[in-house]
Amino acid sequence: MHITEGFLPPLHAAAWTAVSLPFVVASAWRINRLMRDQPQIKLLLAASGAFAFVISALKLPSVTGSCSHATGTGLGAILFGPSVMALLGTIVLAFQALLLAHGGITTLGANVFSMAIVGPWVAYGLLRGARWLNAPLAASVFLAAMLGDLATYSATAGQLALAFPDPASGWVGSFIKFVGVFAPTQLPLAVVEGLLTVAIVNFLREYSGDELQILKFPSQTVAVEARS
Amino acid sequence: MRAIDHHAWTNRWRDWHPAEKLLPAGSLLILTLMLPPLTTAPLVLTGMMVATVRGAGVPLQTLLSVLAAPAAFLLAGIPFLAVSVDFAEGVNLHLSAEGLRLALTTTLRALAAMSCLAFLILTTPLTDWIAPLRRIGVPAGVVELILLIYRLIFVFFERALTGHQAQTARLGYSRVDRSVRSLGLLAGNLFQRALAQARRLEIGLMARGYTGELRVLAPKHVLSRTRLAAGLGLVGLVGATSGLLARGLS
Numbered sequence A: 001m002h003i004t005e006g007f008l009p010p011l012h013a014a015a016w017t018a019v020s021l022p023f024v025v026a027s028a029w030r031i032n033r034l035m036r037d038q039p040q041i042k043l044l045l046a047a048s049g050a051f052a053f054v055i056s057a058l059k060l061p062s063v064t065g066s067c068s069h070a071t072g073t074g075l076g077a078i079l080f081g082p083s084v085m086a087l088l089g090t091i092v093l094a095f096q097a098l099l100l101a102h103g104g105i106t107t108l109g110a111n112v113f114s115m116a117i118v119g120p121w122v123a124y125g126l127l128r129g130a131r132w133l134n135a136p137l138a139a140s141v142f143l144a145a146m147l148g149d150l151a152t153y154s155a156t157a158g159q160l161a162l163a164f165p166d167p168a169s170g171w172v173g174s175f176i177k178f179v180g181v182f183a184p185t186q187l188p189l190a191v192v193e194g195l196l197t198v199a200i201v202n203f204l205r206e207y208s209g210d211e212l213q214i215l216k217f218p219s220q221t222v223a224v225e226a227r228s
Numbered sequence B: 001m002r003a004i005d006h007h008a009w010t011n012r013w014r015d016w017h018p019a020e021k022l023l024p025a026g027s028l029l030i031l032t033l034m035l036p037p038l039t040t041a042p043l044v045l046t047g048m049m050v051a052t053v054r055g056a057g058v059p060l061q062t063l064l065s066v067l068a069a070p071a072a073f074l075l076a077g078i079p080f081l082a083v084s085v086d087f088a089e090g091v092n093l094h095l096s097a098e099g100l101r102l103a104l105t106t107t108l109r110a111l112a113a114m115s116c117l118a119f120l121i122l123t124t125p126l127t128d129w130i131a132p133l134r135r136i137g138v139p140a141g142v143v144e145l146i147l148l149i150y151r152l153i154f155v156f157f158e159r160a161l162t163g164h165q166a167q168t169a170r171l172g173y174s175r176v177d178r179s180v181r182s183l184g185l186l187a188g189n190l191f192q193r194a195l196a197q198a199r200r201l202e203i204g205l206m207a208r209g210y211t212g213e214l215r216v217l218a219p220k221h222v223l224s225r226t227r228l229a230a231g232l233g234l235v236g237l238v239g240a241t242s243g244l245l246a247r248g249l250s
Helices: A010-037 A040-057 A073-080 A082-100 A108-132 A137-163 A170-207 A209-214 A220-227 B002-010 B018-034 B037-055 B060-067 B071-082 B097-123 B126-135 B140-169 B176-207 B225-249
Strands: B083-086 B092-095
Touching (some): A040 B176, A073 A082, A108 A137, B018 B126, B037 B097, B071 B083, B126 B140
16 A cells, blocks of 8 residues: 555644654664674675565455555565664665556655554564464464555555544544455455465475575574474 | 656656656655645646656656556545544544645645656656755765666566566465465565676676776756746646635635
8 A cells, every 4th residue: 555646734744754764764774784784694685685675565365355565564564673684675766666666756655654664563563473383384474474464555555544534433432443444355355365475485485495595684583493 | 666767767757857757756856745735736837747748748548647657645645634533531532624725725735746746757868866965965976876776676676576576476376375485586686686686796897996986978968948937837837826825715
């Protein structure tokens, strides 16, 4: 759910940019230091960023008649961890605006907040939580990706509700209205995204344990399983 | 995606200094957001469309398809803005004049803003956007990361397309459950290949003395003051006209 260029009032667009900026700057600083210590990480991150872009451009199988795209936030958070995803997600979102005309420059801050900050952190937190409770890997990945997707979508709904409060029932009414309008398409999409992420992670565990080990980022949960 | 990139590299204004396009289009984008949309948005929309089609020579069809990209979002947004919900006594939906007006102004504003973005992305190649990032304090390493991602996107996109075609030819997308499985295989495969590609790139670059910095020549653009002044003049004209119109209407 990219918020379209010019859809948010100027004050909101500026505010969301200001909220997202510290996360992205911190992430850029961390990535920059990682790259200085190990130059080869730059190529790994570049490949991952390009991969995330291409995945987000692939059409998901349609369930309710609407065609839609994967967000990839869950997968990214599981593989690279949320602190790397903030910058990587921002770059991918900027490319989506500039190469696909999805999203926009003025709404970049708002989109970064929902897709590169909220989604990854929720997905990562859930994955760690579920693994800590000894849930099976497939179930944890499914939950993390599905609920990460829903969290992203709720964040977007919240941003729109704050920008356009309902004249009668305020922003709470507006939020409910928005969730109601999009839930029929978003719920099945979140389930599909969850299943898709499980399929990808399964494939990677089966065939590329070595590659998963290069990702020494915070994804030990997955990598350790791949080794065994 | 390739249409946008293709026109960005081949349009008539491709060799202009990026600032000559960025400053006018950026100012118009800000004007669109700040001024009342009813008078400003149609002017901005017309101005940017004429500049893109007549000026830069981008086909109208391409421009329209770019402008239509957010159509689904906007169409879904109109009922959301126009219909008001009241929970005071049960659920109560009603259409208000105020809501309709909000829907109209928001859609107009988004379309006009989209035309500024379309102008920029159809006339300026991505590499021209990335070079100025270094000047506003983005670390050189991160700028290089962005350039590498730009290059790899096209490499991987080609592969994804080929893989998708092969899977479709083998009925991999004939049912929903098969589609999920096929897409998972495609994405997993792509990721594996992406990592392998990164490793090969790394070995190849190391063999050539890579120390963490890729040095490339950037094309020199000469800033034309006339063109910049003309662009900013257009912005002033749009701003003044919409101001006058707004005063006349109220």
